[in-house]
Amino acid sequence: MRSYLLLLISTTLFLSCDRIIEVTPAQKDRPLINYVNPFIGTGGHGHTYPGATMPFGMMQLSPDTRLDGWDGCSGYHYDDEYIYGFSHTHLSGTGVSDYGDILLMPSTTINFNNGADGNAGYRDHFSHDNEIAQPGYYKVHLDSTNIDVELTVAERSGVHKYAFAKADSLRNYLILDLDHRDEVLDAKVDTLSTTELSGYRHSKAWANKQMLFYYIKTSHPFKFMKQSSSLLISKKGEKANKAALKFDNPKNEPIIIKIGISAVDESGAKNNLETEIGDKSFEEVKQEAQAKWEKQLEKIIVESSNTEYKTNFYTSLYHTMLAPNLYQDVDGRYRGMDLEVHQTTDFKYYTVFSLWDTYRAAHPLYTIIEEKRTNDFINTMLAKYDEGGIIPIWDLSGNYTGCMIGYHGIPVIADAYIKGIRGYDTEKAFEAMIHSATRDKLGLKVYKEFGFIPVEEESESVSKTLEYAYDDWTIAQVAKEMGDGEMYETFIKRAQSYKNVFDPETGFMRGRMRNKWFAPFDPFEVNFNYTEANAWQYSFYVPQDITGFTKLLGGKKMLEKKLDELFTAESQTSGRDQADITGLIGQYAHGNEPSHHMAYLYNFINKPWKTQERVHEIMTTMYHDAPDGISGNEDCGQMSAWYVFSSLGFYPVTPGTSEYVIGKPLFDKATINLENGNQFTITAENLNEENRYIASAKMNGSAHPYSYLKHSDILDGGALTFEMSTSPSRWGKHPAHSPKTEIKDHLFTPAPFIEQGDIAFKGETTIVLGSVEKDAEIYFALSKKEPFKRYRKPITISQPTTLRTYTDTRHGQSTVIETQFFQINENLSIQLDAEYANAYNAGGNDALIDGIRGTVDFRTGTWQGYSDQDVIATLDLSKNQTINSIEVGFLQDQRSWIFYPTEVSYLISQDGKTYTEVFKENYESSKKDDAIAIRNITATPNTNARYIKVVAKTVGPVPEWHLGYDYDGKAWLFLDEIVIR
Structure with missing residues (x-):
């Protein structure tokens, strides 16, 4: 009898209330690899690949159908019709492209063109009807050449099997392409014998220098080797990036190509191949690979009559095991x-x-x-x-x-x-944790100083502040466990930094730009304050102190209201186009990670049935047995891990605790087979589409009223049983039975913020200060020399000033925040005949004359940005006066679609009607230039005028060489500071 029919026939026994409880673990009804569909995620924006690999293996032997573009990150997209070849490294579900190393392609002709320019090249047409993908195995028929290709792997090595048509017995060729996809820094092909090749490929893409070595062993001798740069036979030591092999195969047997790879050297690649595969046949390697995958998938057994649910589950479990990758x-x-x-x-x-x-x-x-x-x-x-x-x-x-x-x-x-x-x-x-958290890069310097990251200091300031705060909390937990009180106090205080970006008026996490809330504010707007998200999608990210966050919002009812609004808001975003924001339910974005814990937050406010409703909705609408069956980038296992956890019935809302929050099981029964030999079985009684609510729960036969479980509950083995019903119950409702994360000790005082007042003003401005803490006392000083005094009423400023403020509460004094105020010449005004983007307003209408200079990072909010339009700005000096010079600053960051203008002209006028051009210059702005730089364009008219008009012309559509060209991308103009002397 097959081994899979013998798995888990044992019965788990444990004691409960002086009686023995019997639990039969979940059983599999067929090999689990049959439930894995590697094509899930290869369509849409999933960015997965269908080829052969091992659990966490070094080699990912898979077809390449796409050479570039965001949806080509894995090298394969289900919409494509041509295969360029089969390379040996691929990334699963990432949002940036790399890998695709050592491309091999069987052919009946020698042609080194890959077909990307429309020529036939060596690419070949294929149909999904003739394509098979399984764990550890891939097969496809190449239509144009009538070749059957099969692939299988070990951890660091793989095997190709090519069956040529009988008519092509004299034309058995193999193309080796080391130029494929990434920029090649160095490459080599050595002919070691008539059946052996070795070499390396060093390349640059996402990784600046990836070093990969290979060794190839062929089943049949090849008579010659043709290089792309020469017709001569390659000799040992001679470099060539592309080559063709012609096999001596008079009987037209299947050609077997065995290959080992290494990041160390060529001998390492050979040793990997010989140790792992050696003389094994293709079928032996395939059987071993699939046996290892079967054993791997047996770590969790689920039972259900719904085949799609099981396919989604085992494909998800498979995806969680594709990375990280062995690199040894x-x-x-x-x-x-x-x-x-x-x-x-x-x-x-x-x-x-x-x-x-x-x-x-x-x-x-x-x-x-x-x-x-x-x-x-x-x-x-x-x-x-x-x-x-x-x-x-x-x-x-x-x-x-x-x-x-x-x-x-x-x-x-x-x-x-x-x-x-x-x-x-x-x-x-x-030591390493503390070291990494105490550097000065990526906004950490100001984060440590102020307890938050100001917008003008670092891009994505809100997200970074929130994520650093959580990371710091996990350091505090380890410090506490280790008995290091000093480090615990330091990092538990830093863990409360989230309070410094919470705006009590709107209830959202917002950027603080020069200690004011970034404005105008639109919670739907995707801008540089957040990482791949907007305010809706980051404002619930306080997993380390959900109790404290709830208090800031005004209590559990307010958090419930906010969560309800999240899931029912309009499913549209504004501002920057962000391809990662997908899988929207309201503003909940399941296609990107910051949203993944949100549905479980209802448990923390004693409303677990709302978690059950939302989790069921997400599981059944965002995961499908189809190529586009994942709602966003799979992201190296995270999108799938959410499904694995959630379908079992629980989720780790706060890693760093030993608790999991219960959601809603999707399977009748599931058994986790643990490395310690124990089994943990989850059973859902009376489960069906209507019975989606938990009526009651038992742990090892005893009532389990808690809407969470502990890691030890799982590791100790046993059984969790849910009784399901058609309507919400009182299970998990009592506060004592709900999960909780709360920071209780070493509470810190958030820094005050400026509620009202202009940083750059004309005449005077009135400053209103505010605090997250309602009972806080705010202190201020209007210069570094002036002593602090208590703030009791708005402050009026009528000259350039440095405002210093801090907050004092019973928990102590906050960080002192300094804000510089700029006075704009009252006689100077500006009219803009173009519309800047709200996300890049730099402070509003007067931003180009406020005296605040932009830095090289456009995401710090100091530049005014215009999309796909010429910029016309007219300055009124209020009277005629001598104009010695006109200077305007422009930013270039072509990777971010920001180009210098193609033409800049300055015009002057005395009456505001008739203008004379005093400067005009054209620029080759569309020429590729990777430099991020600022260009100040200056003219010296030395003439009288009252009005000055600045005209800057946009590139318009991005050039053909630009990544955004295929997406009809439009160039941006970024300006800052028009200076008249």
């Missing part, structure tokens, strides 16, 4: 963050940590089903700390990508530590 040879050698070779046999070394995404649910899932691997992940992070200086934020092949925000390796370590997973140097881990 079989002998223990690996390339570290210093790009040097290191060696260890103490743990396995990994790369591709998409931590801004995966710390939320994927890594907490690993603490349940991947304890040993979690220790390896953390040991890897500590090695990267030694090699590169910090715990990685988003590392790729030994490179820091500089992508995303926070320092989210820290909560991964903290979550594991709090749950008792400690197979690493815990003291060193604590």
